[in-house]
Amino acid sequence: MQRSLLIAGAAFAALGLSGRAALADEGLWTFDNFPAAAVKAKYGVTIDKAWLDRVQHATVRLSTGCSASVVSPDGLVLTNHHCILDCAQALSTPEQDYIKSGFIAANRREERLCPGVQAEILTSILDVTDRIGAAVAGKTGPDFVKARDAAIAAIEQEGCAGKTAILRCQVVTLYQGAQYKLYAYRKYADVRLVFAPELATAFFGGDPDNFNFPRYDLECSFVRLYENGQPVKTPDHLRWSAAPPTDGEPAFIAGDPVPTQRADTADQLSFIRSIQLPQTLLRYSELRGRLTRFKEEGPEQARVATDKLFNIENRYKARYDQLLALNEPGFIEAKREADLALKAKVEADLGLKAAVGDPWSEIAQAQNVYAGLYAAYDLLEDAPATGSDLYSWARALVRAAAERQKPNGERLADFTDSRLPLVEKEVVDAKPVDLTLEQLELEFWLTKVREYLTADAPETKLMLGKDSPEELSKRLASSRLIDPAYRKQLWDGGQAAIEACDDPLIRYVFTTDPAARALRRAYEARVAGPVEQAQARLAKARFAIYGTSVAPDATTTPRLSYGKIAGWTAHGQTVPSFTYFKGLYARATGQPPFQLTQRWIDAQPKLNPTTVFDISSSTDLFPGNSGSPLINARGEVIGAVFDGNPYMLGGAFAYDARLIRAVSVSTAAITEALEKVYDDRGLVKELTAR
């Protein structure tokens, strides 16, 4: 099937975004506002509080940007392979490449720490909307941002006071600022790898098949939560279903989708289409080219670049599919009509009009400002040096040292007390880095700074001086930050250590950080602040008209969605709900990325060819749901979500139940593969409690 969303645009338009009323199966719902009545009415199944609580307490957020679920009483957690790819890369050596061979812990002593990874489980939700509202009353622009961030920092600090070793508090902004809730998570900083198949098996079909279906991927892995050196006891786990679901049965997804923009105005989408996505995609594309060539330079280059190339290709394709959606004829126009329809409703209500004003124009104006600011803000402040671990450590060290000197409420949001422990863990955990690869990433980034801002921009002159990106990146990549002990020493040494440090990368970040911070302030004062305030009023209008019958946009926090096991029909072709083991063998060509590992070739006679392998379901989802449990009405895990079909990314802006599908690997396939391909009876026993 050609990757084209032509039909989707028409469908989105036909479905009438104008209402923003809940569409069939739409919604990434919070656990405290799940539409159980709608599910009951549509699917005839009862989702009660016990069901919701159990699923909430078994749903895990990983700091790698993934979701997961607890699937045994001993802290065993199911997630995707690509969610632990960085971990497998970090644990590998030239002699023992777990990405190629897979990782199978023969027993718990062999389970190995994933550096920088933290797991979090949501334990409580508290509404703090009024408190934030009081703190920001009458404030605008940078004052508004400052007051709000200070209030958030204070609430997070109080919420977890005395329990920060095991809890993490996070104030979550819902409905574009119409609601604020304090989420408390039980956190686990010791996450160990238990089982990972070979990348060739987990990601069979590779990039060509990514974001698509049918698929034949054992896209799973298992990790285990530890505390004090022992596996964590997890009575609230999901029961494992070794049997596959049936076509059409209800299917739920719990997890932490990254932010969607379904409530954005047409002007915001135009900005994304015209500025943000083209710039991001073009940069990812070139970096992808550099990494691809690097990978072909030799076997060791191929090994060390695997996760970085995977990450960039995955991000690239996700955003490419979003661009396709926004470029659909009629898509943005339909959003504009929806904006105008809502505006007409507001203007028809004098009280509402007085309270809401004209947020649409304010947002449009801010987009124009953002267009002029975007390249510099993105390259210097928001996403500098894409992929470089050394740079991200240096940035975190320099900023943490400076921010820790300030009162909690006045710090950059990433460095408040509630967030510092994870930042520290990510900086100091041991993780191998390849210096040639780091230099490649730094050089690429510096060439883009010069290209997008021009050689004559003050930012470029600051970042490069009389240097070329090629020479400067070589110096920066000679940083001693490669040594975790040195990073720990700098972290502990604070501002004095940073100021005294002569490491070239630390010095570079220290010198250039004021320019990056200035861009952040400009962005907050001229874009984010005005947009957030306008959006909050817009959200009030939506609230007044639609209430909470519409789910809030996703915010990388725990959500629950519902739908059913279903394929789809597009361009006159119907794609069925399931693939089977036999399809894997039929699709294999003997060449990567369609190459079977020897294990799977050997196991073929033992495997049931009609075992359900991967599953398509209409359950609403978005990236960040990777690793999420696919759950049946009985609350059993029946799969691990790992992808969507080509329409899924358009779900950033609008959901269409006729086209958007979640793609999961079935627990039935995982069970059979563990037994017959990997001979891992211990894991099967733990999962099935047989």
Add this chain to the structure above:
Amino acid sequence: MQRSLLIAGAAFAALGLSGRAALADEGLWTFDNFPAAAVKAKYGVTIDKAWLDRVQHATVRLSTGCSASVVSPDGLVLTNHHCILDCAQALSTPEQDYIKSGFIAANRREERLCPGVQAEILTSILDVTDRIGAAVAGKTGPDFVKARDAAIAAIEQEGCAGKTAILRCQVVTLYQGAQYKLYAYRKYADVRLVFAPELATAFFGGDPDNFNFPRYDLECSFVRLYENGQPVKTPDHLRWSAAPPTDGEPAFIAGDPVPTQRADTADQLSFIRSIQLPQTLLRYSELRGRLTRFKEEGPEQARVATDKLFNIENRYKARYDQLLALNEPGFIEAKREADLALKAKVEADLGLKAAVGDPWSEIAQAQNVYAGLYAAYDLLEDAPATGSDLYSWARALVRAAAERQKPNGERLADFTDSRLPLVEKEVVDAKPVDLTLEQLELEFWLTKVREYLTADAPETKLMLGKDSPEELSKRLASSRLIDPAYRKQLWDGGQAAIEACDDPLIRYVFTTDPAARALRRAYEARVAGPVEQAQARLAKARFAIYGTSVAPDATTTPRLSYGKIAGWTAHGQTVPSFTYFKGLYARATGQPPFQLTQRWIDAQPKLNPTTVFDISSSTDLFPGNSGSPLINARGEVIGAVFDGNPYMLGGAFAYDARLIRAVSVSTAAITEALEKVYDDRGLVKELTAR
């Protein structure tokens, strides 16, 4: 200055595209319809027939896609450095790298043949509109395309009958098919390199400064036309001005700009913005990344990849600037208003309405079809294997053999009798290729076929079978086509030789060509045919309303434009018209691409710091004008056009005299550099007739 067209969109909109009446200085005019009266009225200078004839006969089209001018009585031709970059690359060896060192022929015996390069000078223009009109009367779709192409082939054959050794005939479609003219060119197949500076001097500032101004580039080279082993006598050459122009004086550009799309409808521009440019840019970007990394693998890799990387970066930036223009808020909307205004005028005239119909809807419909066809058509038929010389030779050999068996009128347009000699020259001329680089390009292309069409598309299955792009490209790059004698043998052997040939690349192209041809037929039947017919009616409507007071869109054929020496003001900043030698030294950093060669460092004391180096002028232009002479009112050459400012590429869709600027290197700078940096007194003497 940030590369942003924000102001341009507003300007284009304000200028009111709606009229399509001639804007100030707008127009890439044909030599037989130059608006001398308008020039007289505006600038007070007289451009008479003698002036026009002389300039026409001194203007050269190079088969490298560039323009040039004859500047001495002995066939000496001025063009850009980047127009002979491929030639310099082809003449270089690991021991003698002319791209690095420059090329200076000490005498005529040292002047060296540029492989595959042909020069053409327009000698006559004949209107053949009625004859084509009679041939296509009553025909539509593929029948229309076939009848028109047959008529064109016949006219071209008759026009040059008996003189094909020295003439080339070309039927040119003007005003979207409202006019057809037969152009006859004197052709020169023996073009030799005379002088080229170092790339570091010609392209000082490199990609970061490309498509911008101020510039400090000696972006020139000289070639000489030969015939029968002797320099061609060229009495109709342009006089060389060793003095620079003055600010504000009139300045003309003659040359062969590639097709513009100023008469396109809003729906065509939407297609370009949403489908064509994003796909093309993303592919160029990734290939750029692969080539960049390849180039860094070693000095010999750096040497052999220089022209390929330059070409891809140049194309990339050109299209990126076009995307910026189309993404300007209001740009396409202004075009749509212009469409509606014209439509209203047509509908107000019953006779016109009957003759014109509704071409806008027909064009819109064809764009929808094109959207579904574009990726396959572009990747397999229109631009396969970007950059690969081996592939382009194989394709030409396979197709030429098949097409030569058919009557002239039934062949693919690229293989009619009037075009075959140049195709043959491009195939059989000796040119070195680097097999690793060829493999890289072929592999990249095959991965994109799989990515854009998906692994399951019939086209992908045909192109890859069970192979991976990595393995298949290795086999294809083992082709014997690297040997020019072998290519000559296959060319001469025709269809029998191709069918008997066991070369892997010839076999591959032979096997996959039917699929590529099928895509071409589908494109012609469903997109090009309907669009061309609708455009011809649209052009009739424009003709009826505006006449020839508007210039036709450019078509890579000789054009003449006028304007004046001028800088511009945007974003509150004024950019002056000239740069000077002293600016080069001020901008040098010691690091590429801002690094001076030793020659220029040594010459600094001898050079006049206030010599005009590069020039900005408001003269209308478009890519393909690279190498064009910049001409003063006296008909003297005062510069060689080599670029435009960042707004120039928006000129694809609309011209704005307030913003769009041509960038040229001055003949004053060339003269002084030849004397004082390169010590090439012979060339100076020939140019200045001193």
